[in-house]
Amino acid sequence: MSEKCELVQWFDEVGKDDAGLVGGKGASLGEMYRNLCDCGVLIPNGFNVNVEAYALFVDADVTPSTWDNVAEPAGMADVRTAALESGTLADALEVCLADADPSDHLDMHGRAALARALVLQTPIPDEVRAAVAEGYARLCDEYGQGVDVAVRSSATTEDSAEASFAGQYDSYLNVHGVDSVVEHWRRCVASLFNERAICYQLEKGLDPLASALSVVVMKMVRSDLAASGVMFSIDPDSGHRGVIHIASAYGLGELVVQGSISPDTFTVWKEGLRRGNFAIVHRHLGSKDRRMVYSDDEVQDTRIDEVPLKERRAWSIKTLECRHLAEMALNIEEHYGAPMDIEWAKDGVTNELYIVQARPETVHARNGQAKLERYMMAPELIASLKSSGKVLATGQAVGKRIGSGKVRLYKNYEEVLERRRAMKDRIADGVKLDEIPEAERVFEEGDVLVTGMTTPDWEPMMKLASLIVTRKGGRTSHAAIIAREFGIPAVVGCSEALDLPMHEPVTGSCAEGDTGWIYAGEHPFEIEQIEVDTDMELHTKIKLNVGFPTKSLADSHLPVDGVGLARIEFVLSSEVRIHPLALVHHEDLKKYLETGVVSQALSPYAEGLEREDESVIRASVDEVERRAWSYEDKRGLFIDKLREGVGLICAAFHPRPVLVRLSDFKSNEYRELLGGRVFEPYEENPMIAWRGASRYLDDQFRPAFEMECKAMASVVHDFGLDNLQLMIPFCRSPEEGEAVKDVLSEFNIGPKDGVPLFVMVELPSNVIDAEAFIEKMELHGGSIGSNDLVQTVYAVSRDDLENYQHPVDARSPAV
Template identity: 45%
Template sequence: MRWIRFFHEVGLKDVPLVGGKNASLGEMIRELSPLGVKVPGGFATTSEAYWYFLTANGLKEAIAQELKDLDPDDPILLARASRRLRNLILKGEYPEDLEEEIRQAYRTLSQEAGEEALPVAVRSSATAEDLPTASFAGQQESYLYVQGEEDLLLHVKRAMASLFTARAISYRAHMGFDHLKVALSVGVQRMVRADTATSGVIFTLDPDTGHRGFVYITAIYGLGENIVQGRVGPDAYYVHKETLKAGYRALVHKKLGPKELTLAFDPREGRLRNRPTPPYLRNQFALSEDEALLLADWSLKIEEHYSGKRGAPTPMDIEWAKDGPTGELFILQARPETVHSQKTPVLRIHRLLERGEVLAEGLAVGEAIATGRARVLKDPKEMDRFQEGEVLVTETTNPDWEPIMKRAAAIVTERGGRTSHAAIVARELGVPAVVGAVGATRLIPEGEEVTVSCAEGEVGRVYRGALAFEVEEVRPETLPRTRTRILVNVGTPEEALRVSLLPTDGVGLLRMEFVFASHVRIHPLALTRFETLPEKVRRQVEELTEAYPDKRAYFVDTLAQGIGLIAAAFYPRPVLLRFSDFKTNEYARLIGGHLFEPKEENPMLGWRGASRYYHPDYKEGFLLEVAAVKKVREEMGLKNLMVMVPFCRTPEEGARVLEVMAEGGLRRGEEGLEVYVMAEIPSNVLEAEAFAELFDGFSIGSNDLTQLALGLDRDSERVARLFDERRETVKALCAMLIEKAHAKGKKVGICGQAPSDYPEFAAFLVAKGIDSLSLNPDALLRTVKKVAEIEAALDSGA
């Protein structure tokens, strides 16, 4: 055939002939199908066919004239030119031989599938797309469930006309492409019946931070258009690349999305329809863990192949679908990711300097902060109301919104997830976006100044008023290297990916109770003793755990996923997890907690830390914590996870905790497991030699050590003014511990607040030879510089 190529006949070298999307499909069918990657077959009209069609209808000159001197930033003129050009193409007639080749190729495809008229997807593929610097994603149209020769011919023509949508014209102009040097190849691909199953998008990096250690998978029910257009919030899965390659079940984190709508073909109406997803499906994950791991494996094969072809690491943006009738998974397309792969490694840390009234919350996209006047729009046709630097607030976006989005200081949408259109464009533009902010168009006042903050972890917030914020910028290679290991404190899984990109040696403190509170939310004993709970509490527990017949498994899985994401983000650097250190009043706030916790006059000095772990009234809860750590290390393969025992009053108590850990399958020294003890009680210092016989090292908890050294309750506001880690008493205890531990060959770090707050305290510890400082992320950059200065002064004898 002259004007047609079947996918198996083309590869990456054929981008000028069949466009990036179709060339990529052919490349995968030829090179990756033997490795198990499944790609549905099909054919493409060539770029030569496109030029042939234009020439036969005398359209080249008309296109050139229409686009001559067109201002791509004038939305009115752009829309008029787009409408006229598309109409010209749609009114054009196929040359007889081109039409016959399209019909013949479709018949062949149908016969191979054993169908009279095969349902197909018609996808646009520009000859300049899927380049390392420009994806052209979403600029042209695709059409799903096209069936029959006449329907196909109509939609091939529509796809060619979509080269001149307003958004496509604008995109080419801004990216510097000559309109008359970009052709349109149309891909015709066997339809994967995801409308009766599931579909989604995959990135072989974290799409928000650019962290390259993960395959990030999203999944919904029905056809994937709902994800791309941001109409639904998908399920999300993180698979860790290195441990997956090593053969572990490396699904380290998954999060249930609302999946509000299902797009499917309605045979009665002969068209696609969106319907509400039934509640029982919304409360289930759309992908099984085995399916997520299989897709991740395929994605790694795709990434490795394209990286080899391009001679450089090439993160990929991939679409996938599951066929309802057969249950098979397929890759629908793959293209290079074009946002993070183009960024220079500069660390920009945004910090809010004040707080205000929260108007709306959703998922944070990016890590920036912006202020501007809120403009609530229902339709992109209202673009004349939108001024440069305003905050776009709308229900959802699609490519028609892009001229407005390019002028926005920030974007807020009521619907969508991290791979929605709004999220992808926001990353390309480098502006913060809050997606899935339910009720935003109603809650955010039109015309009022607002602050959009995506610098507070996973949750993005829209505040009333223009709040003050600062931006710190630094190139990692300019930071000095220090002998003292610089670690970071991490509170929640949501901040781990961003923080892990900072130049640190690992995590010196991960608080298990933070993961408890944000993810598990249920008291461990309410799960181990579920059958004994009062009816009201049972219902509360059941709401969160209905997918788990064994309630213990809910705790282990949920906790392991929270910890696992953090350990994977920093892999292979060490991550030191502190077992739970809630006080009794804090445990009591968890669901069901009030049934199991005693009331104490002073919980700060009561039943906390190590004393709980071996006690018959909590031991079974601690064994669940141990099981979660065991799952992260052994099933996920994250051997960089180490553990720490808090508030251990005596060496004998430490020995009992180690015995319970061993009972649960965690043994110090086995498969490299290191176990540390917090040094936060004077007894930890005064009996340091005995503690050193049991543990691999110490981590100073300066808050509690100061409290107990000075004899004050840090929760009491009446004595708060006396709380100061810089007192000579506290410094003497720290110096003594460092000396005793080093004499026993054990390491000492500090994970308390003091080095982050007081550079002079950090200087004192470095001078005494402490092995590591674990800092809050916002104090990292300034403290690293200070430590380097101190070490240089010590080396010079100053």
Template identity: 40%
Template structure:
């Protein structure tokens, strides 16, 4: 006898042929993971056998395949005509009586268990979807807020019809799936009232870099469909899995999305939802609390571990979650294998970079980068689905947003630019799968880019994608990482931008020798710490308003500095975990601090800031001590709350041994005590006194990192900023090399490690070889020369 209904508690991942990928996964989680604490709403599946029974009993099946005979899916007009005819044929047909009764009875039973007539989500679940090698993202329809027998039955037929949307027909043909071999099950699941709260998606892998140790979460208000389809710019959160599993709370990064509107219930009918604007206050706060972010991340990690064990191989997952506004409870409403990054080769590194001598100029438009490629082409504006027949292959598709109906032209585009959507939107998922670069969430890209204008799309400059005017020159470097030896000398990296950390960590390395706080403070904070600490006392109302706007989510303005700095450090610490990440405390000069918002109120005017109030001298001075405490709090949060104990601390421009002691005393007051929880503290070796008294510095520090720029400047007495005597500034000078030789010898005599993080080994291969000959422990390089210098050092070590 044909089984028409399958309850979630009775089905699992082995039942894909019976209930499709989506329902099999829901059943698997409901049966296996609800006991583990993962919340999944109850429901049932109308089986694939029920679909086949419907086609056979009504005669619709043969009619469908007659209509599809001889179709060329690249003929968009013909594709549209035949698809419409099939869908009309399905929706006009009547359910066989026994199938209709089975669906109604199951719905009534679900409602009875809930204690009231349910509103349900009705989701299509094809037997060839949600496979690890093909996402079928959004190919079939889902319907929300469905209530009552008539609406449910009609919606089930709409799901059947969605198996033959234009994009679904095209997708199957392009990927070699036989239409006759694909059947559809319908999932009927109790609705989570996220229209009263928030919803979104989460991946157990970074969707851009393929970094496998992070959970990436998108969140927005209302029903999750707006996030999935990319019609809203959501919040973004990163959580680090390894220390999350150890009981820490490693929220690495939180980025506020604009969340312009939300989908809520409308009254009556099938597919009864409507968009409403989100108020300014809600747009300026995160859609999920930190507690909820961690709950979602833990569940995603549990789901990934379960499916990995089941498959016997790594199984990164793509999960949809929702929060019920009535009860405050979180639920997982879907889970499927991630289909892009998990399928990429990890042993080949492909790097795109712009090469023009004059630079790219100012970007016309910016947004979230999808992929890491660079392409050029003419802009083609497409405002609606009715215009897709006119799209020319090789053009840059620019539009407000895409949905699955756009798939036939997305595969023709050289690149895609959308006004709305985050990095888990439809446009982002499909472009990744096709290998097409995209920039999403530009806000107004379709208004600012003119039709026919030649532009260059760059997704190779970090998480921000940029559209430049004209056809710019670029190069592509491909490196095969298989069998690459590791030298005895540790090869580390200088990393400034936290947004690049996950991607850069793919380059073979031994950690980060220099992570500069200055970049994080400049780019992600932009406000002088003392201006935040003394916010209430600021008399300049215009300045106060600007600071308030940037820190609108924080009542205690100083917490903004702590959180943002901690998140920036944590992204780098997580990217290279468990290797060492050496974070240099802030080393702005007074004129650079003054350039921060509010900085002029608190900074002295110095004739020679390079040799003035900088580095270690600030940290214990009463004029800056309170601001330094914020840095210490950020570092303590990274190490003790997030569990990133691989983060070490480095003190810059430490002129005397006594100064080193004073700095460490202040650090200890704020919970950063050398040796506690494995904390190591290094000193920058960039002043001749650091070399001359290296043995005394070695008594209070765990290691040295040579800053070749300042060491050269102060050894040769050359202002490194002066173009007049620039020809005298040379790290390869014998006096500088003698300094390097001395500090390595003296530090090693006392069992201390010595590395270098200055520019010299990145610029001069012969200097890197000199360092190897001197027995240096590690060399930290700019990312673009790591592979080349690694090969040079391997050769040098072999003699």
């Protein structure tokens, strides 16, 4: 091997133990290239320009005249003078970073800018240039002349289990030609001295000058013609290790990694994947409004394009591709023996899926699960805020915490620096800090940071925030990743973020499920610390009541025996939001609006059609078209949402049993769903009227119940979740229960199909005739519904109990 070749190692020459030579990224790519290609994990070929090349560059003698054109950042006159008198770049960089204080943002900004300018003005050694040229020529031999490559930073301190350094250093896409590759190598070296990277290392107790940089040069995957994204072999919010989280969007992956778009997300159940089941237990369709593609511009390598509406409404990857990605993530995790944070890309030319980076997941790797922390606002306070118009904005919740403070809104990080310079000048002129109006001050600890999107430059500020709010981004965006690492609540993908009132107090709650809520004003909340001994054997069997599916991944960490009650109504109200019969009869409703003729299928609802305003019916039909546009049969929306909601709960707790109560909305509650007023009667006392089992068997509602059955059947037979149990609510007689059991059996989810059946004990007949219920329904068990049992025993509607002058409850003798 020639001397110049010693500066380069190809992927098949390095492995995970070579991070000291080729950096964390290069070592990981080599490890996978050498060991996982035979397992179906594809890695584009490439080489590493190693740390020896970096050492040659920084240790070479440099004459002061070389740096004559280096600009002088504000306040850096003395530092620049001292740096220019250094004999080598390494000496100059040491001068730049001497006495660096990460808490002084302006000083750090100036020092980092000077360090980068010195790097970019330093000549590249001939040996380095020759080594890069030889490596690029070999890639051209493999892939074709002028091959497009990615030039990516790979520091020796990054991608460890203790610190990810995600996004700290720069990488470049769609680079062509030897000269351009060499120049981008130098830009990568300069990024070692980005302000955010220096601060990050100082705060971790690391010496920025002790880090060395290798640079990866690898074949580009043409994801600009397809899709790309990230995935975690662990749930990034809860740390649940039984699922894989995949984020996907169109184009090159930078926008997903940066968090500047809301991607599609998929949750895949690992055990189901191993068993060969469908396994995609939850999906969320992101907005994906922009994509990064190749640019024909000689100055810019890439550009941002708008995504057409039709593509935004479609999934960015196919189901089989999602499964293949999950299989690759599983193979990578099993090879490394730890949860992994992975970047992937689909080639639009070959349609093949590639892995372009994998590093240890760091947030949950450092945090044990022995302590649970619960943030809570009083339920009555939440209800009051929502009903009184105090909700300012909503978005995706990151974490489960609550934070409050005054809003500090910035368009970009440069605005922050400009404000800091202005305030520093005023203080230098003799103005005291307490004399500066609060509205004119820059970000302070405990403030709420609001911006369009964050980048690594923001991180020194982010760690001081009580709450982070961004207009763009999803659960794998930069803001979300850093918020988790710092333990700060964040609301991302918040479309109203930039409309929040500047300098006014707000409270942001991520403790109410998947949605993050921003309320006007500062409001009290409690923090409950719970020490959990997961090895302790509990003598009392405990099961949870689970409402929202997205909370189940976190709740499953508790040492419980499963789920004792999961209500389908939560999925209907939060995910579906459309009356099931409005989906069943969608085409009939469209024809009714066009012709005014009530079809035979709609004739049972003629009174509701006459009663409802036509504009309201048209609005509900239009909303179904908008939300279910990709479904030829609109019932598919209901089935998918229901099976994914229940599937996520079952996957979270597997193999512990999950008891799901089939739908138990009353007519007044169904009426509140979109389109519901057409299909629901007005009953004097809906609590004891058309509900529960009697609904399932009614000819009018039977098509809706069959959709429910199809969803539950998919959970069991498609997902392979064998821990599902079903419960029938408000079942008046053993014969009624038997008839419902027979319907379940038609869909292969009855007791004889291995799905245990329960009944809600909430009627006197359930108690008096218990033996008959058990026999005819082949019951596995029952659950006492004390509230309804009180009302049916004492003939007092649950809605009227508070006003009843002789109070009764579950402790009353008859109950």
